Amino acid sequence: MAKITLKDIRHSYYSSPTADEDYAIKHIDTIFQNGGAYALLGPSGCGKTTLLSIISGLISPTSGNIWFDDENVTEVDTIHRHIAQVFQFPVIYDTMTVFDNLAFPLRNRGVSEADIQMRVQEVAEMLDLEEGINRRAASLTVDGKQKISLGRGVVREDVNVMMFDEPLTVIDQNLKWELRSKLKELHQKVDTTMIYVTHDQTEALTFADEVLVMYEGKVVQSGTPVELFEKPMHTFVGYFIGSPGMNVLPCQVKNGDVVFEDLNVLCSNQAAASSVSSGMSTELGIRPEFIRFADEGIPVNVRRVDDIGRHQLVHVEHGQHGIKMICPEEQPITEGSANIQFDPSRTYLYADGWLAENSNTT
Amino acid sequence: MSRWLVPTLYIVFLLLPIYWLLNMSFKTTNEILGTFALIPLEFTLDNYIKIFTDPAWYRGYINSILYVVINTVISVSFALPAAYAFSRYRFLGDKHLFFWLLTNRMAPPAVFALPFFQLYAAIDLFDTHIAVALAHCLFNIPLAVWILEGFMSGVPKQLDEMAYIDGYSFPRFFVKIFMPAVASGIGVAAFFCFMYSWVEMLLSKTLTSVAAKSIAATMTRTASTAGYELGLLAAAGALTIIPGAIVIYFVRNYIARGFSLGRV
Amino acid sequence: MNKTIKQGAWLFVIPVVVLVAFNALIPLMTVVNYSMQETFGDNVFFWEGLRWFEQVLNSERFHDSFVRQITFTAIILLIEVPLGIAIALCMPRKGFWVSVCLVLMALPLLIPWNVVGAMWNIFALPDIGLLGYTINAIGIEYNFTRQPFAAWFTTILMDVWHWTSLVVLLAYAGLSAIPDAYYQAAKIDGASRWAVFIWIQLPKMKRVLTIAILLRFMDSFMIYTEPFVLTGGGPGNTTTFLSIDLVKLALGQFDLGPAAAMSLIYFFIVLLICWVFYTLMMKNEQQ
Numbered sequence: 017m018a019k020i021t022l023k024d025i026r027h028s029y030y031s032s033p034t035a036d037e038d039y040a041i042k043h044i045d046t047i048f049q050n051g052g053a054y055a056l057l058g059p060s061g062c063g064k065t066t067l068l069s070i071i072s073g074l075i076s077p078t079s080g081n082i083w084f085d086d087e088n089v090t091e092v093d094t095i096h097r098h099i100a101q102v103f104q105f106p107v108i109y110d111t112m113t114v115f116d117n118l119a120f121p122l123r124n125r126g127v128s129e130a131d132i133q134m135r136v137q138e139v140a141e142m143l144d145l146e147e148g149i150n151r152r153a154a155s156l157t158v159d160g161k162q163k164i165s166l167g168r169g170v171v172r173e174d175v176n177v178m179m180f181d182e183p184l185t186v187i188d189q190n191l192k193w194e195l196r197s198k199l200k201e202l203h204q205k206v207d208t209t210m211i212y213v214t215h216d217q218t219e220a221l222t223f224a225d226e227v228l229v230m231y232e233g234k235v236v237q238s239g240t241p242v243e244l245f246e247k248p249m250h251t252f253v254g255y256f257i258g259s260p261g262m263n264v265l266p267c268q269v270k271n272g273d274v275v276f277e278d279l280n281v282l283c284s285n286q287a288a289a290s291s292v293s294s295g296m297s298t299e300l301g302i303r304p305e306f307i308r309f310a311d312e313g314i315p316v317n318v319r320r321v322d323d324i325g326r327h328q329l330v331h332v333e334h335g336q337h338g339i340k341m342i343c344p345e346e347q348p349i350t351e352g353s354a355n356i357q358f359d360p361s362r363t364y365l366y367a368d369g370w371l372a373e374n375s376n377t378t
Numbered sequence: 379m380s381r382w383l384v385p386t387l388y389i390v391f392l393l394l395p396i397y398w399l400l401n402m403s404f405k406t407t408n409e410i411l412g413t414f415a416l417i418p419l420e421f422t423l424d425n426y427i428k429i430f431t432d433p434a435w436y437r438g439y440i441n442s443i444l445y446v447v448i449n450t451v452i453s454v455s456f457a458l459p460a461a462y463a464f465s466r467y468r469f470l471g472d473k474h475l476f477f478w479l480l481t482n483r484m485a486p487p488a489v490f491a492l493p494f495f496q497l498y499a500a501i502d503l504f505d506t507h508i509a510v511a512l513a514h515c516l517f518n519i520p521l522a523v524w525i526l527e528g529f530m531s532g533v534p535k536q537l538d539e540m541a542y543i544d545g546y547s548f549p550r551f552f553v554k555i556f557m558p559a560v561a562s563g564i565g566v567a568a569f570f571c572f573m574y575s576w577v578e579m580l581l582s583k584t585l586t587s588v589a590a591k592s593i594a595a596t597m598t599r600t601a602s603t604a605g606y607e608l609g610l611l612a613a614a615g616a617l618t619i620i621p622g623a624i625v626i627y628f629v630r631n632y633i634a635r636g637f638s639l640g641r642v
Numbered sequence: 643m644n645k646t647i648k649q650g651a652w653l654f655v656i657p658v659v660v661l662v663a664f665n666a667l668i669p670l671m672t673v674v675n676y677s678m679q680e681t682f683g684d685n686v687f688f689w690e691g692l693r694w695f696e697q698v699l700n701s702e703r704f705h706d707s708f709v710r711q712i713t714f715t716a717i718i719l720l721i722e723v724p725l726g727i728a729i730a731l732c733m734p735r736k737g738f739w740v741s742v743c744l745v746l747m748a749l750p751l752l753i754p755w756n757v758v759g760a761m762w763n764i765f766a767l768p769d770i771g772l773l774g775y776t777i778n779a780i781g782i783e784y785n786f787t788r789q790p791f792a793a794w795f796t797t798i799l800m801d802v803w804h805w806t807s808l809v810v811l812l813a814y815a816g817l818s819a820i821p822d823a824y825y826q827a828a829k830i831d832g833a834s835r836w837a838v839f840i841w842i843q844l845p846k847m848k849r850v851l852t853i854a855i856l857l858r859f860m861d862s863f864m865i866y867t868e869p870f871v872l873t874g875g876g877p878g879n880t881t882t883f884l885s886i887d888l889v890k891l892a893l894g895q896f897d898l899g900p901a902a903a904m905s906l907i908y909f910f911i912v913l914l915i916c917w918v919f920y921t922l923m924m925k926n927e928q929q
Binding site: 463483488489492494579608615 | 645646647648649650651652654655657658659661662664665666668669670672673728729732733734741743744745746747748749750751752753754755756757760761762764765769770771772773775803806807810860863864866867871884885886888889892893898901905906908909912913916917920
């Protein structure tokens with residue numbers, strides 16, 4: 017178990033990167049606390065798997081350092097970093113039995129056969145693998161196999177960090193839930209630092225205490241699921257998290273006022289409006305959950321209403337701008353013109369994609 | 379660095395006899411028999427000129443290439459529907475039939491040399507290109523079926539079902555959709571058919587005499603009648619490497635994947 | 643894959659069956675015919691029953707060439723398969739050089755078999771061949787046309803030269819189909835290089851290696867042209883393998899009866915070994 021510190025990590029797959037675009041990881045500076053459950057969330061190609069490989073030592077970064085507690089492990093190879101990893105699809109040793117698969121990492125490390133017997137039994141029990149433990153691993157179903165690859169990590173006691181690279185991709189929908197709760201349960205039992213990579217927000221938000229949202233080789237925000245939802249630091253976070261994502265609307269800043277299509281809009285970070293310089297592109301972010309119909313406010317045209325279970329998803333239009341809003345199920349909505357209001361405490365001003373901040377505070 | 383050493387040494391080992399063959403092909407008979415030299419001292423193209431000007435020689439190449447191409451076309455086009463049947467359907471005796479086909483790949487050509495001679499003589503095909511092409515089908519069709527079946531099993535059945543839903547007739551589906559989907563398999567099968575037909579010498583020698591005489595027959599007969607003309611023989615041998623090299627060049631990108639025969 | 647039961651599929655198979663049956667059954671019947679009769683020419687035949695089979699099975703000549711054949715096949719399999727795997731393991735995985743390596747390695751496979759024999763003849767001749775000359779120059783007496791050991795050595799070396807590439811290509815194809823994650827997982831599990839080979843690479847190569855061994859077994863068991871051109875079966879009969887012996891018997895001495903009986907026995911042996919192999923393979927695949 018260890019606290020993991022990433023300092024000024026940059027990585028490029030080119031041998032001599034020049035432009036910023038050459039970098040798969042542009043700049044990452046972050047700390048994973050000992051025993052925490054983290055998720056790296058982002059679309060494919062955002063660099064999350066690269067970051068995982070840097071932590072595990074399969075890739076060495078172009079620049080920057082990695083620390084496990086007080087030890088700089090940047091130059092340490094994979095095996096001596098004592099990490100465990102579960103891959104997208106199950107990696108098992110086909111010709112071994114389930115038992116031998118689980119025992120493999122221990123045998124390679126010269127653990128005594130008696131200890132192996134004990135540890136493997138314990139882990140098999142934890143993962144419901146005792147049944148058919150002496151069968152060939154190749155005969156298991158996909159989720160069983162994925163449990164084995166998970167088990168090979170859990171079985172070791174020296175593990176600094178367990179990493180998961182989209183481990184549920186190939187698992188059937190109905191088994192995903194089961195495996196995910198198994199993981200959560202496991203985290204409580206073994207108390208190892210866990211890092212979970214995914215592009216699925218539900219997986220990330222249910223698994224992790226802290227989610228790091230990655231976008232184009234950078235961590236754009238890290239925080240608890242609630243923080244990410246309520247106060248996205250970047251329009252990408254707002255857009256990527258939530259279903260549907262945040263409404264992002266173009267706006268202007270005039271004399272400290274935020275103006276959307278000639279209408280003044282109040283924002284929670286209104287104070288920062290004055291520090292936005294004129295060359296920046298400015299946008300307004302508001303989640304569909306925080307918009308409601310009102311007698312006065314922004315005039316819109318209601319185009320369509322979708323029933324999405326316990327809520328209604330309402331598509332409205334102001335000029336050319338489509339806006340989505342979520343209303344309670346019982347509320348009667350008619351198509352045609354109406355007025356809507358944004359909750360000022362949940363409305364944010366973004367400059368060049370980032371949440372506008374008062375220059376005094378930064 | 380040491381990792382590179384093994385393949386490099388192996389390739390050097392592979393190239394040495396070829397180098398020696400080329401070396402010999404540029405020497406005069408006198409030099410070959412008189413001195414031992416790593417490069418031709420009296421460089422000559424006479425051997426090659428003889429081959430390209432003497433019809434008895436260059437016809438051998440044309441004949442060989444002809445029957446190889448005919449065989450490849452027949453083998454692959456016959457094997458395609460059969461491989462499809464084996465990969466998609468179960469039918470009475472399918473497994474036995476498949477094994478029976480494979481057994482023909484295991485038949486030693488020496489066993490069949492004489493009966494083939496009699497069979498093709500009886501149906502008046504002796505000394506024709508088609509005779510050799512048909513005879514080589516004995517081992518090439520089973521091989522092509524085997525390879526193609528592997529590739530076709532790797533194509534999901536949903537492809538067939540989708541095509542039927544889209545209203546494709548079977549022949550149109552097979553040619554327009556299915557064959558492109560197994561294109562690399564067809565390439566690999568054709569490569570193997572070409573290879574085994576091109577290198578096989580016993581049957582092609584037995585089944586031809588004058589009109590369709592293969593290069594192998596030309597080489598052996600010349601070797602025995604004209605005495606020991608090593609330079610000429612070396613030049614003829616060197617030229618037989620070229621068609622193979624051309625074919626390899628075309629399939630170079632498929633070699634690594636293709637040799638796994640579709641399902642690993 | 644679940645296959646549909648459809649008897650109509652026979653229609654697809656008929657062309658192949660007809661063509662192969664034409665090539666296989668008629669000659670095979672001819673052989674069976676000969677194997678039970680005696681002829682003194684002029685198409686006059688006498689019924690001989692199983693006498694030729696008895697004669698062949700009891701003949702020392704057949705025993706000798708059979709033993710030679712088995713020895714030869716065993717030796718080349720023992721050399722070519724491990725060597726081919728080793729070379730494939732050492733090959734680079736990506737880049738320009740991979741294509742160059744593969745193309746160069748495939749070259750011997752596409753050289754006509756009589757040319758392979760002729761090439762090695764020229765290469766190994768003691769006075770003018772590079773190999774023969776070099777071996778003699780370092781003080782070892784070597785002449786494959788006179789010394790049985792030298793003849794065997796040259797024949798085996800030729801076969802290794804000719805066919806190891808097939809094993810390399812197949813093994814390499816198997817290796818490059820292994821996803822990177824397996825190697826990464828093995829690294830994380832602390833597996834040694836040897837453990838990676840035994841538990842990942844070898845199991846993943848099983849199928850292609852089966853094909854390689856099967857093809858090498860069949861082709862080496864039928865080998866005719868290359869050793870015939872190289873040594874003519876000599877010196878004496880020391881490199882007379884089954885096919886060479888058979889052709890000598892059938893076309894050289896025109897002993898059709900014994901030759902046909904020998905053909906059938908020969909074919910039967912190949913079939914038997916391949917059938918055992920095939921069933922084992924199928925059984926394995928179903929697991």
